[in-house]
Amino acid sequence: MDQMIRHSKILDFAIMSIFRRRLKNLSIVIVFTLLTAILSSILFFTHSFKMEAVGLLADAPELIVQRVSGGRHALIAEDYMEVIRGFYGVSDVIPRYWGYYFDRATDSNYTVMGINRAVSGLGLLRGRLPSQEGECALGSGVAEVKHLDIGKRLYLLDSRRRVRSYRVVGIFDTLSRLLTNDLILLTEDDIKELFDIPSGMATDIVVAVNNELEVPYIAGKIKTTLPDTRPIMRSEILQTYETLFGWRSGMMLSMFLSSLVAFSILAWDKATGLSAEERREIGILKAVGWETSDILELKFWEGLVISLTSFLTGTIIGYVHVFFLGAPLLSPVLKGWSVLFPSFDLIPYINPYQIITLFFLIVIPYIAVTIIPSWRAAIMDPDEVIRG
Amino acid sequence: MILHPGVISLLVGSIVALSMLLYASGMGVRIISRWDINSTSSEQLSLERKTCLISTIMNYALGFYILSLFLFVYTADDLHMLFVGAMCATGSFNANPVGWKVLYLKILLFFLTSIWIAINRVDQRSEEYPLVKTKYTILLFIIPFAMFDIHLQFRYFMGLRPNIIVSCCGALFNEGGGVASGLSSLPEGPMRWVFYITVTLFLLVAGLSLVFERPILRYIHGTSSVMVFFVSIVSIISFISIHFYEIPTHHCPFDLLQGDYHYVGYAIYTTLFGGVLSGIIPAIFEIIKRDSIEDTIREAQKRYTIGSIILIIIFTLISSWPILFSGFRVS
Numbered sequence: 001m002d003q004m005i006r007h008s009k010i011l012d013f014a015i016m017s018i019f020r021r022r023l024k025n026l027s028i029v030i031v032f033t034l035l036t037a038i039l040s041s042i043l044f045f046t047h048s049f050k051m052e053a054v055g056l057l058a059d060a061p062e063l064i065v066q067r068v069s070g071g072r073h074a075l076i077a078e079d080y081m082e083v084i085r086g087f088y089g090v091s092d093v094i095p096r097y098w099g100y101y102f103d104r105a106t107d108s109n110y111t112v113m114g115i116n117r118a119v120s121g122l123g124l125l126r127g128r129l130p131s132q133e134g135e136c137a138l139g140s141g142v143a144e145v146k147h148l149d150i151g152k153r154l155y156l157l158d159s160r161r162r163v164r165s166y167r168v169v170g171i172f173d174t175l176s177r178l179l180t181n182d183l184i185l186l187t188e189d190d191i192k193e194l195f196d197i198p199s200g201m202a203t204d205i206v207v208a209v210n211n212e213l214e215v216p217y218i219a220g221k222i223k224t225t226l227p228d229t230r231p232i233m234r235s236e237i238l239q240t241y242e243t244l245f246g247w248r249s250g251m252m253l254s255m256f257l258s259s260l261v262a263f264s265i266l267a268w269d270k271a272t273g274l275s276a277e278e279r280r281e282i283g284i285l286k287a288v289g290w291e292t293s294d295i296l297e298l299k300f301w302e303g304l305v306i307s308l309t310s311f312l313t314g315t316i317i318g319y320v321h322v323f324f325l326g327a328p329l330l331s332p333v334l335k336g337w338s339v340l341f342p343s344f345d346l347i348p349y350i351n352p353y354q355i356i357t358l359f360f361l362i363v364i365p366y367i368a369v370t371i372i373p374s375w376r377a378a379i380m381d382p383d384e385v386i387r388g
Numbered sequence: 389m390i391l392h393p394g395v396i397s398l399l400v401g402s403i404v405a406l407s408m409l410l411y412a413s414g415m416g417v418r419i420i421s422r423w424d425i426n427s428t429s430s431e432q433l434s435l436e437r438k439t440c441l442i443s444t445i446m447n448y449a450l451g452f453y454i455l456s457l458f459l460f461v462y463t464a465d466d467l468h469m470l471f472v473g474a475m476c477a478t479g480s481f482n483a484n485p486v487g488w489k490v491l492y493l494k495i496l497l498f499f500l501t502s503i504w505i506a507i508n509r510v511d512q513r514s515e516e517y518p519l520v521k522t523k524y525t526i527l528l529f530i531i532p533f534a535m536f537d538i539h540l541q542f543r544y545f546m547g548l549r550p551n552i553i554v555s556c557c558g559a560l561f562n563e564g565g566g567v568a569s570g571l572s573s574l575p576e577g578p579m580r581w582v583f584y585i586t587v588t589l590f591l592l593v594a595g596l597s598l599v600f601e602r603p604i605l606r607y608i609h610g611t612s613s614v615m616v617f618f619v620s621i622v623s624i625i626s627f628i629s630i631h632f633y634e635i636p637t638h639h640c641p642f643d644l645l646q647g648d649y650h651y652v653g654y655a656i657y658t659t660l661f662g663g664v665l666s667g668i669i670p671a672i673f674e675i676i677k678r679d680s681i682e683d684t685i686r687e688a689q690k691r692y693t694i695g696s697i698i699l700i701i702i703f704t705l706i707s708s709w710p711i712l713f714s715g716f717r718v719s
Contacts, residue, residue: 043393242469250391257400292440300444351647353394353462356455360397367448370403372411375441 010294014301021278028270029310035263036314036362037321038256044322044356045330046249048346053241057234061206064096064232065222072173073230075201080226084207087221089214095202097191101156101184106145112156112184114191126150129172130187137170141181154184159196166190207231220380252330253361260361264369271373282377283385299374307363315358323348394463395545398456402538405452412445413531416524425516439520443508443676446527450501457494460541460644462556467548478643484547490540497537499665500530506669510688518678576627580711583623587704590616591697594667598693601686603674609693610671617664624656624707631710655706663699666692 018025065084067076081093097114115130115137127150130136136154138146154166172180174303186194197203208223209215219231274282282295290298321327323346417440424432440542464487471483481487504526511519590612597605625639632649633640644653670689677685710716 046393239470246392246467246470247643249393250396251397253393254391257396260400294438296440296444317496351467353459356459357397360401360455360459364401364404364452368408371408371444371448372441375444378440379437 001160007297009300010297011305014298015305016229017281017298018302018305024270024275025306027314028267029306031263031266031367032307032310032316032362035036035259036254036311037317038259039253039361040315040318040358041254041321041327041330041356042249042256043357044318044350045327045346046245047351047354048322048349050241050245051349052346053245054238056140057238057241060234060237062209062212062234063207063219063283065205065207065226066230066232067204067228068230069228073204075197075203076205076229078200078202080229081202081205083225084205084222088219089210089218090207090222091210092208094206094208096204097188097195097197097208099191099195101194103146103156108145108182110182110184112186112191112194114188115185116188124173125170127168130166130185130190131167133178133187133190134166135169136190137172137185138168139172139180139181139183142184143168143171145254156184156194164190164194190254201375260365263362264365266364266372268369271370272376274373274377278377279385281381282380283382286380286382287386296374303370303374304365307366309361311359314362315355318348319348322346392431392463392467392545394459398459398463398541399538399545400536401452401456401459402541404539405456406448406534408445409449409527409531409534412442412449413524415442416527420524420528421519422673423520425520432614437516439517443505443512444526446501446504446508446694450498450505453494453497453501457491457498458645460490460494461645465642465646470548478640478663480548484544486540486547490544492536493533493537493540497530497533497637498661499524499668500533502665503669503672504530506688506692507672507676510673510684513684514681517681518680519676522676576630579623579626579665580644583627584704586612586616586619587700590629590667590700594693596695597670598690601689606670606674606689609696610668610674613664613667613671613696616667617660620660620703620707621685628656628707628711631714631716634714634716652706655701659699659703659706663696663703666696666699670696 065076065080067074067080076095078095081095084090085093091157094116098117099112101110102108103110125137127137138154140146143149146154148168148171150168150171152168154168156164156166165185170185172183191197192199207218209218215233215235219233222229222231258323275320285295286292321329326346419435419442420437422431423435429620461477464480467480468476469481481491504523507519507523507526511517511523533672590609593605593609593612597609621641624644629639629641629644630636632644632652643649643652645651646657669692672686673689673692
């Protein structure tokens with residue numbers, strides 16, 4: 001108990017002495033906070049983005065087959081479906097019709113998709129899904145920019161620049177925004193006409209497999225039987241995202257490593273350059289009976305208070321920057337130039353792993369560079385110091 | 389694979405920690421060769437001041453190795469997504485088996501630095517620092533491990549190639565060859581007996597050494613702590629984990645650390661490591677005992693022995709909880 005009281009008294013003294021030298025400590029706190037804010041933003045942003053992607057892809061088809069012609073994605077003949085359907089272990093084969101539509105009036109891109117068995121699981125719909133020709137369902141983002149609601153009509157230009165109109169029968173809920181924000185759902189016949197897809201062709205093919213473990217084998221079999229196709233497994237997409245975001249955030253972090261070094265030098269400098277007043281203070285403390293280990297403890301508490309304050313403030317700033325402001329400073333770099341996602345609020349997500357990672361990156365170097373200067377201060381001879 | 393946030397921070401942290409340790413050991417060498425407590429020279433004074441710095445450095449190093457053990461497991465766990473078929477940290481370690489060595493080394497470093505700090509504490513109680521030379525010899529002994537740790541860590545992360553098909557923990561702990569699968573295939577019934585008998589023996593020996601304070605009992609207590617450590621790890625893989633997961637085929641020792649299982653792994657591993665450590669320390673003290681600090685050491689031994697008994701009891705209770713109270717039964 002006595003020990004505890006002693007520690008808390010020294011901590012108290014440390015906090016007082018930090019306040020007494022506000023200006024000197026403020027500079028280190030600001031730089032420390034800023035650095036933590038940047039690094040934590042990077043970590044939070046990439047992690048949350050990755051989680052979004054993973055969550056999004058959890059409902060994606062296990063296996064998609066595209067046809068590749070001249071290295072580019074091309075329409076796939078529906079005959080291929082019959083071949084694939086014949087493979088053992090394939091439970092269903094569904095053609096998909098989709099494409100992108102650039103709307104000049106609102107300067108935005110929509111994803112137009114034909115309704116089929118595979119998309120019926122989108123859920124969270126106000127109204128209903130289109131069931132007959134001339135009907136459509138919209139994502140909330142599309143409905144917003146085009147000021148549409150159920151019962152109104154949506155006008156689109158087809159590939160021959162003829163106007164086509166569709167009655168809005170359903171709008172996707174904002175909760176499913178990630179999946180449906182820019183989506184326009186039409187019936188299969190409507191989309192074929194809109195994009196002028198020749199009959200007997202589809203954009204790609206979704207293959208449902210009974211046993212998830214068999215997906216790689218079926219993908220391999222499709223590739224050997226139909227050499228001009230490109231089977232894409234969900235797990236491949238997931239791994240690619242994982243690698244990509246890991247790499248991107250690692251890249252950003254290592255760019256900031258140099259500023260970490262700069263910060264360490266600053267911290268070292270601040271810790272070494274004791275003013276005459278501070279030296280006298282330590283001298284007096286020792287003269288009134290403080291031990292070297294007490295001074296070291298005082299310095300330890302000072303460092304801890306400064307680093308925890310800045311670390312926590314920085315982490316909170318990073319959190320606010322990413323999850324409330326949508327990471328305006330980072331997203332252009334980390335998302336890449338081909339923006340894959342509609343605009344959405346990142347779901348706040350924070351775990352001990354990120355905190356420890358940050359702690360290792362920032363606090364440990366800080367401690368390491370301040371430890372020797374504090375010891376130097378602690379072993380000063382009171383007699384010498386006070387006499388100056 | 390180096391460009392992953394967790395990997396970068398592990399490597400940065402390890403390099404910082406190693407450089408601190410190297411600095412400390414550099415001074416340690418001078419202390420070993422020049423130390424003379426009866427001398428009044430200024431050199432002796434400066435050496436005495438340096439011991440203070442070294443103990444601070446070592447305290448930080450211990451903190452670092454504890455955190456780095458967790459960060460390493462976390463990172464491996466986070467990386468598993470990159471490997472086809474890997475489901476948790478086990479899969480990442482299998483993707484490049486050097487990972488297992490890093491893990492063992494980090495555990496060893498945790499024990500070594502903790503023991504060093506325990507010795508340092510009793511040493512500083514005495515005015516003559518009777519254990520100074522022993523202490524710094526042990527410090528020099530720790531350095532190669534810390535270097536090896538960085539080396540293996542580099543090798544592990546450099547050697548990871550995403551997308552290699554690896555056996556996931558389901559495959560590793562269930563079938564096929566290898567030590568790990570051998571551990572989990574140890575039949576649950578007998579393993580349970582071994583676990584509870586070992587723990588009971590441990591508690592018995594600890595109690596005896598607490599009462600009679602004989603050197604031989606201290607040594608047996610230390611040895612039995614090491615045994616408890618290995619038996620417990622094997623038991624966690626063999627039968628304790630499956631009761632927490634309530635899946636008879638899931639033997640992974642790392643998933644316990646995840647939020648899905650209420651982070652119960654932290655309680656399990658903290659009490660186990662702490663209990664084993666405080667069981668080993670009295671035996672180490674027995675070896676390095678000097679007349680001048682006998683009382684301090686005896687008192688410390690008593691505290692550690694009591695600590696080891698309490699921690700191992702808590703560990704056993706937590707581990708037995710689901711076995712006793714959940715509806716899950718392996719028959």
